[in-house]
Amino acid sequence: MVTPSLDEETAKKVIRQVEFYFSDSNLPRDKFLSNTLSESQDGMVSLALICSFSRMRNHLGLGEVKSEDVAEDRVKVVAETLRTSSFLKVSEDGKKVGRATELLNPEEVREQLEVKTIVVSPLEYDVKLKDVESLFCQFGKVNSVRLPHHVADKRLFCGTALVEFSTEEDAANILKQSLDYTGVRLEVKPKKEFDAERSKQTKEVENSRSPVASNRKNNSNAEANYPKGLIVAFKLKRISAEGSAENS
Structure with a gap:
């Protein structure tokens, strides 16, 4: 059975994107991917996970899909495409991908x-x-x-x-x-x-949101603290010609 493949344009985009994920430019800044790699014994991560990243989903036309829902045949096609990259390494079963050479001194x-x-x-x-x-x-x-x-x-x-x-x-x-x-x-x-x-901007945004969250929390538990006689809600009623009250 012939293994399906990506068209040339999509293949180029996929290779470039995955190489970027593992590049010196991105990997030291990507906490999620770095942590995932550090937890791996073979220096590789799930290719299905990589395929579930936003830009990869766009390249592959996957829509909103989680890593566990990426079809195996799609992962296999991507694996075969990535094998042509000298920068990347793909596991024998085609289910994992990583850098061909380890990133040394990430902080440097x-x-x-x-x-x-x-x-x-x-x-x-x-x-x-x-x-x-x-x-x-x-x-x-x-x-x-x-x-x-x-x-x-x-x-x-x-x-x-x-x-x-x-x-x-x-x-x-x-x-x-x-x-x-x-x-x-x-x-x-x-x-x-x-x-x-x-x-500085992040701190300002966090500070501006804190009072709002605090007020909401306080308001939800403030019923017992209302001053006696304070009107907290009211309903308007319209008096009909016959003198009866109707809810407006």
Whole structure:
């Protein structure tokens, strides 16, 4: 029986996406994937789990599906596709995937990533990753582009992109450039400044939400504390022509 395969375009997207998941650019920052790998004895994770990640679901047309619900034949097809990557390794049974070479000194790699990454804003709410990459690839090789969510609403883009270059020199050079995008002058700065601002914004959002949650909790148990005679609810009634009362 001939094993089905992905079309060429989808195969390229799948390989690139999974290589990114395990790359130096992503793995040190991805707590979930890093923790999952650390719990694995063979340095690999479930391929069904990888297929259930958002972008992989989009590439494979899986819709909203959990890892345990990804069809075995689909996992098998993806496994055969990933075997062509020299960066990845796939288990013999095709059910697991990982890096071909272990990531050494994650903390050191993370520090290197910080100095090779710049942040740029303001960007339109519907900007695409490929558009941001196209803008910056003329200044050097771009390893990755990230579009962080808004601290107050994870469904929304915050308007700032994180662009990682392959070298520290390219990142430093872009900080000296004057850039425009869609008619707007862009602000470019080091990632450490973005991290400081992000941390401050997160605390402000958390503090603004705390009183609301506290008030809701207090209100739910406050009946016994109401002052005597305080009106807490009332109902309006309309008096008909005959003098009877009707609920309005």
